[in-house]
Amino acid sequence: MTDSLFDELTIRGTTIPNRVMVSPMCQYSSTDGLATDWHLVHLGSRAVGGAGVVMTEATAVEPRGRISPQDLGIWTSEQADALAPTAAFIRSQGSVPAIQLAHAGRKASTRRPWEGGGPIAPADGGWDVVGPGDEPWPYDGEDADVPRLRAMTTADIDDVIDAFASAAERALAAGFEIPEVHAAHGYLIHEFLSPVTNDREDEYGGSFENRTRLLREVTAAVRAVWPDDKPVFVRISATDWLPDRDSWDLEQSIRLAPMLGEVGADLIDVSAGGIHPDQRLPGTGPGYQIPYAEAIKAETDLAVGAVGGITTPEQADQLVRNGRADLAIVGREHLRDPYFTLHAAGALDADVEWPVQYRRATD
Numbered sequence: 542m543t544d545s546l547f548d549e550l551t552i553r554g555t556t557i558p559n560r561v562m563v564s565p566m567c568q569y570s571s572t573d574g575l576a577t578d579w580h581l582v583h584l585g586s587r588a589v590g591g592a593g594v595v596m597t598e599a600t601a602v603e604p605r606g607r608i609s610p611q612d613l614g615i616w617t618s619e620q621a622d623a624l625a626p627t628a629a630f631i632r633s634q635g636s637v638p639a640i641q642l643a644h645a646g647r648k649a650s651t652r653r654p655w656e657g658g659g660p661i662a663p664a665d666g667g668w669d670v671v672g673p674g675d676e677p678w679p680y681d682g683e684d685a686d687v688p689r690l691r692a693m694t695t696a697d698i699d700d701v702i703d704a705f706a707s708a709a710e711r712a713l714a715a716g717f718e719i720p721e722v723h724a725a726h727g728y729l730i731h732e733f734l735s736p737v738t739n740d741r742e743d744e745y746g747g748s749f750e751n752r753t754r755l756l757r758e759v760t761a762a763v764r765a766v767w768p769d770d771k772p773v774f775v776r777i778s779a780t781d782w783l784p785d786r787d788s789w790d791l792e793q794s795i796r797l798a799p800m801l802g803e804v805g806a807d808l809i810d811v812s813a814g815g816i817h818p819d820q821r822l823p824g825t826g827p828g829y830q831i832p833y834a835e836a837i838k839a840e841t842d843l844a845v846g847a848v849g850g851i852t853t854p855e856q857a858d859q860l861v862r863n864g865r866a867d868l869a870i871v872g873r874e875h876l877r878d879p880y881f882t883l884h885a886a887g888a889l890d891a892d893v894e895w896p897v898q899y900r901r902a903t904d
């Protein structure tokens with residue numbers, strides 16, 4: 542029988558009640574990486590709204606890996622403790638709590654969007670950043686020299702792999718059921734994958750095998766500390782959208798998929814872009830990245846999530862029914878409507894209960 546948006550999805554021993562996931566979205570609302578009431582209410586509301594998986598924003602595995610000073614972090618157990626009530630609340634609503642583990646690489650140390658974006662120098666509260674090479678993100682004008690970028694040594698790489706594993710251990714202790722390795726959007730792991738940013742001559746650069754090594758090692762390290770009966774997700778950018786350059790593309794993403802399965806990933810969350818400002822998007826209309834998810838799904842046994850421009854119940858449902866992806870990952874529409882899934886159930890005539898506290902509104 543064909544799956545639909547309101548069928549469960551069981552991966553390993555974890556059953557997701559429906560096929561909607563809240564896409565990871567930075568809130569830039571932490572101090573010292575600590576979750577606040579904002580995170581509890583923001584993520585908690587989307588669990589009340591019925592999403593099958595509620596995923597946190599990019600959560601930094603080390604302070605240097607924050608996009609902005611206000612990013613969420615999980616490099617200390619105090620930070621994990623601050624996240625635990627949010628994970629527990631999500632679970633109490635029947636949703637699966639998930640956490641995106643992240644390192645921003647050369648795109649770290651920037652101002653949050655509503656403070657103008659752009660890099661912050663160490664003297665102004667920023668920090669020096671690291672990446673596979675020493676070519677910084679091409680900031681404009683007077684911003685061009687900050688923050689300073691240093692190419693990672695193999696010892697730095699070992700430390701980052703350990704940081705992902707320790708972050709996953711803390712996430713498990715905090716009550717999360719799914720960790721997602723963030724390997725997309727031009728952040729650290731993507732910077733290693735893409736020839737646009739990786740000009741290393743050691744075992745982490747050059748060949749496809751070498752450029753994918755960091756992601757494979759991070760995924761294996763997360764899987765090693767994660768229980769066998771719980772899934773691990775990986776988010777990738779399927780393409781750099783730089784077809785005229787030696788860059789990361791869909792063909793390499795398809796080749797990568799089974800290799801991620803071999804190191805213990807269960808679902809590939811398929812996004813795109815972010816490696817360089819010269820990228821040329823083919824458009825951002827409805828479902829603009831779904832064809833990448835579909836192409837990867839056709840070539841792998843792993844589960845696949847599609848994200849990008851999914852805004853309506855019908856679109857999300859058809860994506861699953863037509864076998865293009867296993868999970869409909871919804872970002873901005875969840876900012877507009879925390880109850881997307883409950884509204885979708887109404888629109889699609891699916892039998893889903895509203896929270897008992899709200900039942901009188903549905904009588």
Ligand SMILES: Cc1cc2nc3c(=O)[nH]c(=O)nc-3n(C[C@H](O)[C@H](O)[C@H](O)COP(=O)(O)O)c2cc1C
Nearest residue numbers: 564565566567598599848849850851871872873874
């Ligand atoms: C406010 C905001 C914050 C975001 N933060 C993250 C993030 O932390 N990690 C990530 O992988 N993607 C992030 N994204 C990208 C979204 O997860 C999603 O992939 C993108 O918005 C496309 O999906 P949509 O069209 O459903 O919004 C962010 C997007 C928005 C709008």
